[in-house]
Amino acid sequence: MGNLLEIELKQETFVTPAQEKEGQTFLSGAQAMMECLLAENVDTIFGYPGGAIMPTYDALYDYIDRINHILVRHEQGAGHAAQGFARVSGRTGICLVTSGPGGTNLITPIADAIIDCTPLVCIVGQVKSNLLGTDAFQETDMIGVTTPVCKWNYQITDPNEVPEIMAKAFFIAKSGKPGPVVIDFARDAQAAKMTKPFVYKKVEKMVSYNPRVVPKQEQIEKAAELINKAKRPYILFGHGVLIADAVQELLDFVEKTDIPCASTLLGLSAMPNNHPNYMGWLGMHGMYAPNVMTDECDVLIAVGMRFDDRVTGDSTKFAPQARIIHIEIDPSEVDKIKKAEAPVIGDAKEALKMLMPLVKKGDFTGWKNEFRKLDVKEYDKVTLRDLSQEGKIKMAEVVALLSDKTNGEACIVVDVGQHQMVTARYYQFKKANSFIASGGLGTMGFAIPASFGAKVGAPDREVVGIIGDGCFQMTIQELGTIAQSGLAVKMIILNNNFLGMVRQWQQLFYDNRYSFVELQNPDFITIARGFGIDGHTCSQRETLSDSLDKMLESKKAYLLEVIVEKEENVFPMVPAGTSVSEIRLE
Amino acid sequence: MTTYTICVFTENTIGLLNKITIIFTRRRINIESLTVSETERKGISRFTIVIKHEKREEVEKLVRQIRKIIEVLAVFGYLNEDIVYNEIALYKISTPLNGKSVDVETINKVYKAWVVYWGLDYVVIEKTGTETEIFDFFRYIKPHGIIEFVRSGRVAVGKTPQGLIEYLPEEITEWEYYL
Numbered sequence: 014m015g016n017l018l019e020i021e022l023k024q025e026t027f028v029t030p031a032q033e034k035e036g037q038t039f040l041s042g043a044q045a046m047m048e049c050l051l052a053e054n055v056d057t058i059f060g061y062p063g064g065a066i067m068p069t070y071d072a073l074y075d076y077i078d079r080i081n082h083i084l085v086r087h088e089q090g091a092g093h094a095a096q097g098f099a100r101v102s103g104r105t106g107i108c109l110v111t112s113g114p115g116g117t118n119l120i121t122p123i124a125d126a127i128i129d130c131t132p133l134v135c136i137v138g139q140v141k142s143n144l145l146g147t148d149a150f151q152e153t154d155m156i157g158v159t160t161p162v163c164k165w166n167y168q169i170t171d172p173n174e175v176p177e178i179m180a181k182a183f184f185i186a187k188s189g190k191p192g193p194v195v196i197d198f199a200r201d202a203q204a205a206k207m208t209k210p211f212v213y214k215k216v217e218k219m220v221s222y223n224p225r226v227v228p229k230q231e232q233i234e235k236a237a238e239l240i241n242k243a244k245r246p247y248i249l250f251g252h253g254v255l256i257a258d259a260v261q262e263l264l265d266f267v268e269k270t271d272i273p274c275a276s277t278l279l280g281l282s283a284m285p286n287n288h289p290n291y292m293g294w295l296g297m298h299g300m301y302a303p304n305v306m307t308d309e310c311d312v313l314i315a316v317g318m319r320f321d322d323r324v325t326g327d328s329t330k331f332a333p334q335a336r337i338i339h340i341e342i343d344p345s346e347v348d349k350i351k352k353a354e355a356p357v358i359g360d361a362k363e364a365l366k367m368l369m370p371l372v373k374k375g376d377f378t379g380w381k382n383e384f385r386k387l388d389v390k391e392y393d394k395v396t397l398r399d400l401s402q403e404g405k406i407k408m409a410e411v412v413a414l415l416s417d418k419t420n421g422e423a424c425i426v427v428d429v430g431q432h433q434m435v436t437a438r439y440y441q442f443k444k445a446n447s448f449i450a451s452g453g454l455g456t457m458g459f460a461i462p463a464s465f466g467a468k469v470g471a472p473d474r475e476v477v478g479i480i481g482d483g484c485f486q487m488t489i490q491e492l493g494t495i496a497q498s499g500l501a502v503k504m505i506i507l508n509n510n511f512l513g514m515v516r517q518w519q520q521l522f523y524d525n526r527y528s529f530v531e532l533q534n535p536d537f538i539t540i541a542r543g544f545g546i547d548g549h550t551c552s553q554r555e556t557l558s559d560s561l562d563k564m565l566e567s568k569k570a571y572l573l574e575v576i577v578e579k580e581e582n583v584f585p586m587v588p589a590g591t592s593v594s595e596i597r598l599e
Numbered sequence: 600m601t602t603y604t605i606c607v608f609t610e611n612t613i614g615l616l617n618k619i620t621i622i623f624t625r626r627r628i629n630i631e632s633l634t635v636s637e638t639e640r641k642g643i644s645r646f647t648i649v650i651k652h653e654k655r656e657e658v659e660k661l662v663r664q665i666r667k668i669i670e671v672l673a674v675f676g677y678l679n680e681d682i683v684y685n686e687i688a689l690y691k692i693s694t695p696l697n698g699k700s701v702d703v704e705t706i707n708k709v710y711k712a713w714v715v716y717w718g719l720d721y722v723v724i725e726k727t728g729t730e731t732e733i734f735d736f737f738r739y740i741k742p743h744g745i746i747e748f749v750r751s752g753r754v755a756v757g758k759t760p761q762g763l764i765e766y767l768p769e770e771i772t773e774w775e776y777y778l
Binding site for chain 1: 625659664667
């Protein structure tokens with residue numbers, strides 16, 4: 014690090030008790046790492062030990078009264094758990110794993126976290142620095158492997174670097190557009206003593222990285238002018254609102270302007286679903302009116318969202334008539350997919366706060382009614398059928414019933430596929446940070462680890478994982494973690510014995526050629542019991558309500574398997590690559 | 600296809616080259632030439648990257664994505680008319696005892712190239728210039744027999760009164776990018 018890279022430092026410093034005790038000897042790299050975690054108020058880490066990270070695990074042994082370590086069963090589980098933790102709590106998730114396979118097993122969560130903007134600090138062991146590049150035992154070039162999928166990475170080979178690098182790591186992970194940071198920690202740097210006292214200074218700014226939080230006034234004024242002139246304005250909000258903790262600001266803005274709004278998949282729960290201005294969520298399997306009305310609005314106000322292809326379909330045909338205001342913290346997202354007439358670079362919370370005094374009080378009753386007219390169409394064609402209570406149990410009724418029973422206040426963690434889309438459609442969210450899903454990467458196997466991670470992050474909340482039978486088997490071993498850590502996570506398997514979403518596509522677009530989508534499933538309840546988790550199966554509609562009650566009343570972890578209709582399709586659907594106006598209701 | 604020259608200023612740390620080039624790889628943009636060295640400010644590297652692209656807006660997106668790398672301080676994208684640029688080339692030319700002698704005067708005066716090394720039966724000629732000039736000279740000297748030829752990447756400075764380095768944050772300024 015050259016002298017010019019010096020960072021502006023906060024005057025807060027820590028001299029640790031451990032250091033005083035040890036007198037003249039300085040901390041080891043591993044001890045310094047623990048002190049860094051404490052300085053950043055970390056109380057929970059998810060990890061799995063191994064050869065190259067042993068000095069750090071040894072140091073951790075002296076900190077178990079202050080740092081809760083959750084021992085997972087596979088490093089991928091550690092990563093997704095840290096994501097669940099971060100998403101529900103707004104704090105940075107920490108993973109601690111060994112080199113080689115430990116690190117490579119973490120790649121999927123890292124890739125998931127970068128695309129879904131989740132702050133993670135992943136501490137990965139590395140072989141001794143004199144062995145680097147020699148194909149040593151369990152050596153993987155983690156810097157090379159993670160560069161395309163992480164926000165920042167750094168290899169620590171000197172214990173003296175630990176405080177400065179960790180301070181940067183925490184700052185980078187959490188600030189701007191959050192993302193995963195990988196610290197490749199050489200074994201000798203963990204074991205060796207520092208040659209100077211441990212001093213931790215939190216980083217709040219860096220020369221080369223200083224994302225803008227407060228937008229420029231002229232951008233705000235331009236946006237306000239567009240909003241005030243609009244006849245049919247429409248707000249699309251995304252995950253950025255939750256990340257920026259701008260839930261109240263969004264609500265205030267919507268209530269003052271009376272503009273109808275819709276959420277992206279990851280923006281779900283940022284707005285109470287029963288709010289009169291909330292029109293639903295949009296996207297490939299989103300709701301009919303929010304999708305179709307993107308073609309009708311004159312001004313589109315995009316808040317903390319990035320026009321993902323699952324939102325826009327064919328982006329050239331997405332809202333071509335609309336003048337777009339794009340409130341976004343990352344300048345590289347502006348104009349990436351849709352050209353914004355009024356970009357607002359900054360944090361969603363600050364932007365909405367600054368817009369508030371400049372926008373007029375509005376009344377868009379007529380315009381909102383146009384949405385409601387379309388809702389009727391969706392209700393007749395889709396919702397009625399999904400909730401018809403005919404034939405076998407349908408996913409939608411399970412979710413709708415759960416939503417009623419939990420009063421829309423549970424934290425819902427979903428996996429990827431049909432059950433994910435159905436949950437997004439039928440759970441009526443009332444509380445923020447209540448929908449945790451792998452949206453961008455679409456990682457099957459996300460939900461079991463993410464749900465116990467969420468439970469750790471929000472122990473007082475009811476956390477319910479809604480999981481497909483295919484997904485469940487991708488990280489099924491994490492039931493062991495749930496049992497060992499005594500986490501009262503509730504899990505529902507919506508079992509249709511199919512990889513349902515792929516099957517749906519094969520049915521609709523591949524002429525019913527069901528290529529490798531049917532599963533021969535194990536007895537999930539027996540497996541759960543084997544891990545020490547109680548559960549039962551429900552296959553009859555008459556017992557569904559009692560089954561959900563039993564699960565929700567359990568004081569411990571519980572698995573409810575619901576046997577659902579085998580060949581059910583999720584509608585509405587915007588077929589991939591088409592325009593949202595081609596949305597199908599059946 | 601339009602030629603763009605992208606100047607990237609970064610912290611001089613290990614692995615930056617990979618972090619930058621991987622963005623080109625991901626967007627399937629071929630790098631025509633690349634030059635890296637430390638600038639007059641200690642600890643800051645300057646990358647000069649030449650690419651060809653049909654769409655200006657795609658290059659703008661590329662510039663913004665490069666700017667996103669944590670260690671990158673600033674990125675500038677240029678068209679050829681905005682910059683003064685040059686490359687350097689070395690030509691190892693066969694000069695056997697009984698062969699045709701090289702016309703040093705023409706080489707110096709017409710082609711502005713210099714013989715920088717005299718071997719026993721070869722010479723090494725150095726020429727700086729644009730890609731076109733370097734290949735014009737290549738065609739001229741080719742009949743002598745080119746044993747080896749190498750061309751550097753482009754180096755460029757902007758045609759603005761100030762130096763690019765003046766745009767760099769000396770302390771905390773804003774997250775800027777330019778094209």
